[in-house]
Amino acid sequence: MTNAFWLTNVHLDSGFETGDDGVDHTLTELSHLLIEDGRIARIESAEQPLGTTLPIHDAKGLLALPSFVEKHNHLDKTYAGAAWKSCLPPKKLIDRLQFEEKEMPLISGTTKQRAQAMLSWLLAGGATHVRTHVNIDPFIGLKNLEGVREALESYSDKMTYEIVAFPQQGLLRTKASDLMRQAMREGATHVGGLDPAEIDNELEGSLREMMDIAVEANADVDIHLHDPGTLGFYTIKRIMDLTEEAGWQNRMAISHAFALGDVSPEESAEMADRLAQNGVQIMTTVPINRPMPPVPILHEKGVRVALGYDGFYDSWSPYGTGDMLEKLNRLVGRYRWVDERSLVQSLFFITGGKTTLDKEGNRLWPKVGDEASIVFAEASCSAEAVARRSRSPAVMFKGRIVLGELS
Template sequence: MIQAFWLTNVRLDKGFETGDDGVFHTISEICHLKIEDGKIAEIVSATEPLDTPLPQEDAKGLLALPSFVEKHNHLDKTYAGATWKSCLPPKKLIDRLEFEAKEMPLMTGTTKERAQAMLQLHIKGGATHVRTHVNIDPYIGLKNLEGVRAALEEYSDRLTYEIVAFPQQGLLRTQASSLMRQAMKEGATLVGGLDPAGIDNELEGSLREMMDIAVEADADVDIHLHDPGTLGFYTIKRLLDLTEEAGWQNRLAISHAFALGDVSMEESSDMADRLSQLGTMIMTTVPINRAMPPVPMLHAKGVQVALGYDGFYDSWSPYGTGDMLDKLNRLVERYRWVDEISLVQSLYFITGGKTTLDKDGNRAWPKVGDEASIVFAESSCSAEAIARKSRRAAVMFKGKIVHGALERMGETK
């Protein structure tokens, strides 16, 4: 096994400059990166020849980006890896849940294979971390958890992961509390929740039960909150109250949180202050058919915002590729972030907070000591990669190529 080698001729964002045309541009340079024990040990300019006995892998000018983080996913529900299957036309959420309750037990035998097919698409797109929600309910018990765990364990040399025990059919509605507690003992790492008012019809009781399970398991929380408007907004308020009461600061994520985009900007701004103070994350899938959380304002106020692809090609929708760069492209287009600084800074939302350059044009990534998890894109700079959804020629995870290939030179030591 190679412990140390050089990545040669890697393109890195260098800074910003104003061109003769008066337009702000991102500039890049070619560098060599020494990789040792899965981390970046040295960064040198490629202007001088590299004299080393270590093996080399030639990136041939490909742009390096920090690998991507997929923060909202459903590995257990996908039809990926199977022949074309029709999805269910849109209906009310409760109708979908009833359909899923019948379908899921018929699919548990292929959970591992379908999950792996989905993971392969994520890795191909550049993701080396996945947070997946897994259905826990009386209809399937822990079977989906078993299949997803098996898939993720086999891929543990290609990515890191989190598993959310997700009461898709309702925590109280299906009396899933005991199953949720068991899931937390058998591999789930976060406690999930779902519309305590809209699905469980018991806002206070559902939230308290979810938090109780989290505290017992010493686990973080990630709740799906689709409930809109005043109802959803009040749910967020109560959830933050209980978070503070339990001392669960910096351990809560709210997925979707559509209500933040339904209320007035003043109300949303006030709530953003509290979300920031409590270290609450917001996960969004960047929907195109409804209001969504006001990402620019949330980000400006210090709220951590991350993107997720959600489910793709399943009973809910035939769309999706699992490509996080495609999801980011939708976000920047939605908010018309067309200047170079905005494009480069948007990487934050799919990399776990990393950007190649800070707002002043100083290199923020990579730095010596960073994990060598890298996406190699056919692009001149990160702004172009985001705007044009540039092809990814290779993906590296902790110093190991997990998708595509780079040209290897020299002998393996």
């Protein structure tokens, strides 16, 4: 039996116009959407009378945005759902890893509950997809993976997910290869890696072991690369070499990739061409305390860039809310994307590549056939939602309201 209803009185971006003052403005129109089996089956103007016997949900003029994608998270580490706790400032990365080595076993019994609490924050922030990294090491074994899987499965009617088996303590440093392989057999979908030179002190061996595990599991890769400057840039070159050698095009992601922001624009542009040719994604958290990958250059060259919160409210940082509009707002502020068209286009970075309008003002989303996963925002248009971090009182996932309510 078809599951169908009308979603009425929802505002959609419809184009651009330039005002007398020379400022571009986003046009919107009030529409009715027919939702069938989790997808958008028809889009009708609200100016036309709607004769139907199907159920009706009234959006009452809220703006529709494509639902958000959180591409870099650590559900197993959060303090969400527990008593308030700030951080012990580390002197070096290895200090933080040693602290985590002791802390993780102590809180492993609450992994599912803490992960569920964070998922509730992400959903409230409009995310209906999350990629989470999960520590895999001799100190915690696969306990975090088990708890995170259970939490994600409990949210499977509200969002989709990916799980990265993440050797936080070092792949070679802690001899975690067998555990990583076991994690890939027990629910992890991606193979992770971490600073092969700094943490494993063996750049080549660590990268090759990571790729061997990925090829054996036929899994995509997402490696954390914090190393800056020449070392980090050389590591990216070697990642590209191994990607090409293994035929892993369109299956590789580099998180953080700070080194891309440390080298000259010419070097970044040249590397961006190679990243684009290999379909390598860059995940960034938009840091405020160090250089970051040059998003405008990468985007212009066709590199897929996505945003994530990374860990928030955990032993690494007490900050963060899970609201992806907040994260996007930091990005547009950093690059001074203040005009209407740039603000609208910026949605690309938190929606898995979707924007409501192209640069000329033609509608790209929603279209008939699109999945009905929608964030409903209290904004006049998507540019305002991004710039003003508008409140989102309801979220729809595959045709079901999973947060808030519509009448």
